[in-house]
Amino acid sequence: MSFRFVDIDDAEMTRRREVVEPLTDAVRDLLDAVIRTEVPDSEIADAAESVRAVTERLRRVQRDGPYGVEYTRTRTGMPWGNPAVGVRNAVAPPMRVDVADDGSRCSEVNLGAAYEGPPGLVHGGVSALLLDHLLGEAAGADGTPSFTGSITLRYVAAAPLGTVHLRARTDRISGPKKFVSGTLSSGDDVCVEADAVFVIPRWARPTEPTAT
Template sequence: MGEVFLDRDVLSGEDEERLAALAAEVRELTEAMVHTRVSPAEAASVAAEVAALTARLNAARRDRPPYGTVGANGLDRQIANPVTGRLNPIAPPVNFEVCEDGIVRAEFTLPSVYEGPPTFVHGGVSAMIMDQVLGMAAAATGTPGMTATLETRYRRPTPLGVPLTVEAKASRVEGRKIYADGTICGPDGRVTVEASAMFIAPQIRPDAL
């Protein structure tokens, strides 16, 4: 099943594609779940079938989620991440692109499972997406870190079901601290959410090398 990286499995491209296809189906099931009004008997019957599929997947199980894929673009560690991981069915369908100028961006549309106020994206979901994109912008400086502070400002409600744009860029690096800023914009180009974050790069302990 591929190499091991930091005690995690690293997948082949083929394995990743097959599991991403499965994750996409589980996403559809999740969306169907929050909308269904089937009878109690049918819901119970589907639940039993889901449990049987869970058992089939657990028949061959990793100790930890896989951590990346070795491909043409090098090691991508995001494949099971809860915000952008293709292999993680809870992740919103956000595929970030890291541009040469250090800007990280994505276009995406959120379905109803991410709803907070009626017809709008949950504020916590927007914050989660901002943490991810700001962290990727920080990492694009060459100094990845863990979030130390995240400040999210909500300018107007973010609508579900329409194309949104998220963008972020690091503003400065001071020693182990990396600062980044970003926005989510609605289809009219107006900013709905602004965020700023500070990340701290881990100290590399000699015994970890």
């Protein structure tokens, strides 16, 4: 596991994001086009060839393994390879996480053709991915690290593709456990309810008084 610190300030981080984000967005758009295209077979083959040429150029200088998570000198996290929120990862819709007035984490996400399960509807597993991530952010709101112990998702209504809203908050903390809940909604309808238990790792727990 590597959490890397890079000696840059947040302004430089923003500049770097603004360089790479248009490329990631372009790949998201390409990915949608590949799902929906009906051009002749020969053009599909040409497109694949062009894509491979771009990839080859990008691979001339690249990090060895996955992206990991980097932190700026002011400890702002850059989870740029993340499949839910990563600004370098075209798998991510991406979800942008906001903090509501009451401290809840919330997000408005637009889900297109790439996130379809049953025809016209959001894949249940995509709802699970986004909720798992947002509940994790809500669990981390107090600054204590924790990992998902378990999560239960209840699918109460189908979510049509398009704009969905997510919300999550920590309901209570008991010993090393954080109890977190959230929802995914479409318009006024709650489509998925989530409840999770996050566990604070032993090394991050407050020291308990020992009996003498």
